[in-house]
Amino acid sequence: MLTFLILAAIVFVVWPDLTQNLAKFLGVGRGADLVFYISILIFWFVVLKLYSRVRSLEQKLTETIRKNAIEKVEKEKKNV
Numbered sequence: 340m341l342t343f344l345i346l347a348a349i350v351f352v353v354w355p356d357l358t359q360n361l362a363k364f365l366g367v368g369r370g371a372d373l374v375f376y377i378s379i380l381i382f383w384f385v386v387l388k389l390y391s392r393v394r395s396l397e398q399k400l401t402e403t404i405r406k407n408a409i410e411k412v413e414k415e416k417k418n419v
Contacts, residue, residue, distance in 0.1 A: 344381070 351358050351374065358370030367373045 355370065358373055362370045362373040365373065367376065
């Protein structure tokens with residue numbers, strides 16, 4: 340996806356009229372507005388992706404801590 344975004348940015352810089360034509364086709368006023376709207380969509384996609392990854396890491400950490408705590412209690416019971 341990153342490669343696609345870089346290629347799209349290069350194409351839009353080299354041929355700026357392309358964004359204007361694409362914006363007219365999609366019913367957006369200007370090419371700059373279209374780029375802005377697309378960047379907002381990409382931003383929210385990245386935010387949701389990062390949130391999902393953080394939640395997954397939190398769950399794995401919680402499971403590891405629980406497992407470690409249970410093993411520690413079991414070892415203490417055996418030593419008593």
